[in-house]
Amino acid sequence: MSAPGPKARPDRGSTIVRSIWAACLLTGGANHARTLLQHGLLWDYGGVAWPSAAYWTSLTILDPLVAALLFLRPKIGIPATILLIVTNVIHNLAKTAHDAPPGEFLTRATNSYLLSQIGFMLFVLATARIAWKSADERRPGQRPRLG
Structure with a gap:
């Protein structure tokens, strides 16, 4: 019987990708929090449903x-x-399409806010495999490695 090897370290690429994702999510959460601080918890975002x-x-x-969860429970x-x-x-695209007058969807859908969300989505989809690479390396009860 051989001795167990060293504990598996999370893949560096996975940690970097999940860190970028987390930074983007935290930025989005901060933007939503700023909106709620400015307008209140029950604000209707200017009359939306x-x-x-x-x-x-x-x-x-x-x-x-x-x-x-990207670090505490990566599989989730x-x-x-x-x-x-x-x-x-x-x-957001459906809401934009619903609200845009005829012929204005593309103009409204190409605002910087929506384009940044689309860019983030494409980045997430393109890097999901890298992020997942070490997601299953943690064992129950093992503390997450953040670095």
């Missing part, structure tokens, strides 16, 4: 929660990040 307002308000909590945090950004982009 309550499901959209509730969704955007929920991102104040969901974004930082998912960012933390990685798919949660993908789900969160994909649903966010779908929601």
Whole structure:
């Protein structure tokens, strides 16, 4: 019987990718928190329907929660990040399409805020495999390595 080898270290690329994802999620959460501090918890985002307002308000909590899960529970945090950004982009594009007058969708959909979300979504989808690379290296009860 051979002695067990050294503990597996998380893949550096995975840690870097998850760190970038977390920074973007925390920035999004901070933007939503700023909006709520400025307008209040029950603000309707300028007259949008309550499901959209509730969704955007929920991102104040969901974004930082998912960012933390990327390191505490990567097998949950990685798919949660993908789900969160994909649903966010779908929601915001659908909302933009619904609100845009005929012929103005592309103009409205190419604002810097929406383009940055689409860019982040594409980055997440392109790097998901790298992020997942060491997600299963933690064992139950093992503390996460942040570096």
